[in-house]
Amino acid sequence: MKPSLRPSFTRPWPCIASNFSTFFFQLPTPLTHARNITQIRHRHIHSSPSPPPPPQLASSPPPLLPLFLRPPEYTTTVSDLLEWHSWAKSLAASIGSSFEDSDNGPDSTLLCRELNWLMEDVLDGSDPSLMHKAVARDDPDTIISLKADVQELYSLWKQRIDERRPFQYIVGCQHWRDLILCVREGVLIPRPETEIIVELVGDVISKDEGLREGLWADLGTGSGAIAIGIAKILGNYGRVIATDLNPVAVQVASFNVERYSLQDKIEVREGSWWEPLKGVEGKVAGLVSNPPYIPSDDISGLQAEVGRHEPRLALDGGAEGMDDLLHLCNGAASMLKPGGFFAFETNGEKQCKFLVDYMQNQLPGSFCNVNTVSDFAGILRFVTGFRNR
Amino acid sequence: MKVSMAIQSLRKSLLHRTAYLGNSPSISSFLKFSEFAVSARPRLTVTSNATLKWRTGERKCRWGDFCSSNSAHNKALGSCFYSNGVSASSNHNGSSYLELTDEELMKQCEMGTFKASGPGGQHRNKRESAVRIKHIPTGIIAQAVEDRSQHKNRASALLRLRTLLALKVRNAVNLEAYSPPKELLQILPLKSTVRGSDCGPQIGPHNPKFMLGVQALLDLLSALEGSVSDAAKLLGLSTGALSRLILSDDSLRLAANELRASKGMKPLK
Numbered sequence: 001m002k003p004s005l006r007p008s009f010t011r012p013w014p015c016i017a018s019n020f021s022t023f024f025f026q027l028p029t030p031l032t033h034a035r036n037i038t039q040i041r042h043r044h045i046h047s048s049p050s051p052p053p054p055p056q057l058a059s060s061p062p063p064l065l066p067l068f069l070r071p072p073e074y075t076t077t078v079s080d081l082l083e084w085h086s087w088a089k090s091l092a093a094s095i096g097s098s099f100e101d102s103d104n105g106p107d108s109t110l111l112c113r114e115l116n117w118l119m120e121d122v123l124d125g126s127d128p129s130l131m132h133k134a135v136a137r138d139d140p141d142t143i144i145s146l147k148a149d150v151q152e153l154y155s156l157w158k159q160r161i162d163e164r165r166p167f168q169y170i171v172g173c174q175h176w177r178d179l180i181l182c183v184r185e186g187v188l189i190p191r192p193e194t195e196i197i198v199e200l201v202g203d204v205i206s207k208d209e210g211l212r213e214g215l216w217a218d219l220g221t222g223s224g225a226i227a228i229g230i231a232k233i234l235g236n237y238g239r240v241i242a243t244d245l246n247p248v249a250v251q252v253a254s255f256n257v258e259r260y261s262l263q264d265k266i267e268v269r270e271g272s273w274w275e276p277l278k279g280v281e282g283k284v285a286g287l288v289s290n291p292p293y294i295p296s297d298d299i300s301g302l303q304a305e306v307g308r309h310e311p312r313l314a315l316d317g318g319a320e321g322m323d324d325l326l327h328l329c330n331g332a333a334s335m336l337k338p339g340g341f342f343a344f345e346t347n348g349e350k351q352c353k354f355l356v357d358y359m360q361n362q363l364p365g366s367f368c369n370v371n372t373v374s375d376f377a378g379i380l381r382f383v384t385g386f387r388n389r
Numbered sequence: 390m391k392v393s394m395a396i397q398s399l400r401k402s403l404l405h406r407t408a409y410l411g412n413s414p415s416i417s418s419f420l421k422f423s424e425f426a427v428s429a430r431p432r433l434t435v436t437s438n439a440t441l442k443w444r445t446g447e448r449k450c451r452w453g454d455f456c457s458s459n460s461a462h463n464k465a466l467g468s469c470f471y472s473n474g475v476s477a478s479s480n481h482n483g484s485s486y487l488e489l490t491d492e493e494l495m496k497q498c499e500m501g502t503f504k505a506s507g508p509g510g511q512h513r514n515k516r517e518s519a520v521r522i523k524h525i526p527t528g529i530i531a532q533a534v535e536d537r538s539q540h541k542n543r544a545s546a547l548l549r550l551r552t553l554l555a556l557k558v559r560n561a562v563n564l565e566a567y568s569p570p571k572e573l574l575q576i577l578p579l580k581s582t583v584r585g586s587d588c589g590p591q592i593g594p595h596n597p598k599f600m601l602g603v604q605a606l607l608d609l610l611s612a613l614e615g616s617v618s619d620a621a622k623l624l625g626l627s628t629g630a631l632s633r634l635i636l637s638d639d640s641l642r643l644a645a646n647e648l649r650a651s652k653g654m655k656p657l658k
């Protein structure tokens with residue numbers, strides 16, 4: 001179906017995922033990375049125009065730790081912080097529905113909510129009573145500590161609005177299920193829809209001990225979201241292999257795995273789809289993936305936050321968006337043990353139906369109980385099933 | 390905005406907030422200036438959010454195995470909050486709803502969902518993860534929109550549903566042989582003459598058990614046609630002391646006044 005795509009370049013940075021504090025400093029810049037990945041995926045260059053490169057963040061330092069994990073090493077006065085806040089709020093308000101009208105982006109209500117979350121992260125851990133007292137005493141000169149310099153907050157919020165840089169890249173994290181996952185440019189921001197994959201796995205393992213105790217694989221793990229979600233519900237049982245072709249994803253996933261102390265349970269491996277699973281063929285109890293599924297032609301029309309900033313390697317699924325999904329369906333039967341479970345996320349009803357039909361008619365006898373499941377918006381989103389016994 | 394004005398608005402939001410939050414509000418929740426209620430406890434007024442477009446019609450999806458939205462409720466999310474109480478159905482009384490586990494309670498609910506605006510999934514980065522649940526036996530709707538993940542919004546919505554059930558579902562009370570249930574005694578001030586020493590310290594609004602007491606208190610008030618002085622007698626308190634208790638918690642005050650209004654009585658102030 002598709003050749004194994006392995007990066008031919010050698011990694012220009014040391015693997016230091018275990019060192020939390022320096023980890024985020026030493027990743028390659030988004031720009032370099034984007035170029036490398038585009039080189040890997042030749043088919044995409046020809047199928048549609050490349051998205052504009054991520055903007056260079058001229059005014060800010062290289063990527064840092066996510067805000068909420070940084071030490072509160074900056075100080076400011078309450079009045080300076082409030083001044084920034086009202087500036088940011090009016091900037092957000094000035095957007096109205098213009099982003100929404102142009103590409104279904106965020107409107108000012110949503111931007112204001114993000115602003116509150118930014119405030120939450122930048123104040124996280126500072127002494128709440130100080131701010132209280134300042135407000136109660138009407139004392140704007142009170143000094144409070146912050147996780148970022150106020151100057152940086154101005155530039156971050158400008159990036160949010162002017163460059164449409166995703167909020168999650170600004171703060172460096174995404175809240176997903178009960179997890180807080182670190183993300184940065186080069187790694188897909190996990191979506192709320194995908195939370196359901198973990199629920200589906202939860203349903204399956206509650207009915208089948210054998211699956212709970214087995215080996216699980218999350219292919220194209222990105223930030224590690226699904227793998228970590230699954231590892232947590234497996235509890236003391238089972239083991240997870242999380243893979244990705246993109247070395248930045250491998251490092252971010254490893255970082256998140258360690259942050260949740262799951263390094264004994266989740267092994268993060270680099271490589272293209274089945275390649276990192278060599279040696280466990282026919283032994284996998286559960287296989288889950290949210291592979292790239294957007295048709296190449298749709299990429300240029302995406303919401304700016306997605307199309308301009310998120311890695312194309314994570315989104316572009318080829319002409320019909322099905323290249324990777326079909327590759328996964330074709331290999332799943334030989335990878336899964338008899339009775340093993342799979343769940344794949346898709347672009348919607350069309351892909352779901354196609355895959356169900358494909359599995360039943362092109363791969364007869366391989367799978368049973370092949371089903372589709374909707375997301376919370378009622379869109380058919382997932383295909384699930386079991387390897388025949 | 391000038392600093393003094395900003396401080397002013399901060400203070401307002403603080404005052405507003407402490408009415409709902411029990412534990413000293415963390416700075417993060419305290420600093421949510423936005424239009425959304427942040428507390429885990431519901432406000433009786435529903436903040437409507439124009440960006441939410443709830444789906445109408447039925448389709449099968451996750452959580453509760455069904456999730457449809459009733460279109461009448463979609464149009465007027467707030468209406469049921471102002472309805473004059475909901476009476477408990479015969480085979481289920483209101484307090485037993487509160488005794489259900491989250492999962493059991495969820496089984497009695499429908500999950501409302503977003504109207505899909507676009508293909509979703511990888512196409513979309515909008516942190517809308519609102520959750521709206523409707524409790525089918527009572528028609529009560531609770532929603533949560535302000536949390537940063539779907540998962541947490543669901544938990545907040547359930548918590549709100551519990552509070553609304555306590556505030557809205559009235560159970561019959563036998564006034565002839567009335568003896569206050571333990572949950573109610575626990576929220577009364579220590580000076581109550583019917584409160585035995587075995588009730589322990591007074592439970593405040595920030596204890597999850599507070600709502601159970603509120604429910605029993607509202608049941609009593611309702612049975613007494615809204616009369617605080619009659620209720621005070623049965624609870625071994627002065628009318629003033631019971632009024633103070635009712636006024637000490639916003640949601641209790643609003644529910645009590647709504648109940649009194651429905652019986653043609655003046656609101657407590």
Ligand SMILES: C[S@@+](CC[C@H](N)C(=O)[O-])C[C@H]1O[C@@H](n2cnc3c(N)ncnc32)[C@H](O)[C@@H]1O
Binds near residue numbers: 224226272290315511
């Ligand atoms: C849509 S993202 C999903 C990320 C993550 N699982 C999530 O749900 O948030 C798809 C992921 O597949 C990875 N990927 C793309 N091509 C791949 C390949 N050939 N082999 C392995 N992973 C690949 C991308 O790097 C990206 O992390």
